[in-house]
Amino acid sequence: MNILNLIFAIFLPPVGAFLQVGVSTHFWINIVLTLLGGIPGVIHAVWLVATKKTA
Known part of the structure; x- marks a missing residue:
């Protein structure tokens, strides 16, 4: 599952963040960062995936 999360983190960052931490502060931070620049x-x-942060 970690490899799949890493692939999502690279190509669809909010999805990768969501799969790792769910709907949490880190997810919303990632949405904002992605909107400000990919x-x-x-x-x-x-x-998030590399440090294995959880909700």
Whole structure:
């Protein structure tokens, strides 16, 4: 499942963040970062998956 989350984090950052932490503060932060620019959202989502943050 971690590889799938990483793939989603790279191509669809909010989905990757949602699968990792659910609807939480980190998810909403990722939405904002993705809207401000794609790269910050990707970095945040990959960070969530890599550190295995949970809700």
